Structure formats: structure tokens, C-alpha cells
Amino acid sequence: MTRTLYALSAVALLAACSPQPRSADYFTAHPDEAEKVIADCATGAHRGDECVSAKAGSAAAKRDARIDAYKKGF
Secondary structure (H helix, E strand, C coil), X not given: CHHHHHHHHXXXXXXXHCCCCCCHHHHHHCHHHHHHHHHXXXXXXXXXXXXXXXXXXXXXXXXXXXXXXXXXCC
16 A cells, blocks of 8 residues: 555656647747757657647747748848
8 A cells, every 4th residue: 555655756756757749839939949949759758738739839939920021021
């Protein structure tokens, strides 16, 4: 019984320590990190919600860059 309690406590502590996935807005502001995460996701070294967020953030950053370039043309 005591071992089970310790094991459950350890699992709960590890789960509480894992960081929240970064958002698409974060990756929009940090496109270099987004590209690294996307590359890691492609190789399977990175998984989860951050893969989706990195792709969305990268696409938004590229869109914003295109819009800025377009505005400079006027």
C-alpha cells in the first residue's frame, strides 16, 4: 500500500512539473524556434500539441512577413 502511494505521488509530481505546450502565438513571435520544433516533429523527436502550434505559428509569421512586404510596396 505504501509503495503504491509513493508511486502515485511520484507520477503526480512528474505530471505537475511538465511544462505547458507553447502556443501558436509564441511560435509566431519566435519563428526560429518554430522551425526547430517543426523539424523535430518531422523526425519524431518532438510530439504533441507543440507540433500543431509550431506549424500554425510558423504559417502566421510567414503570412505577417508577406503582409509587411506588401505594405512596403505602397
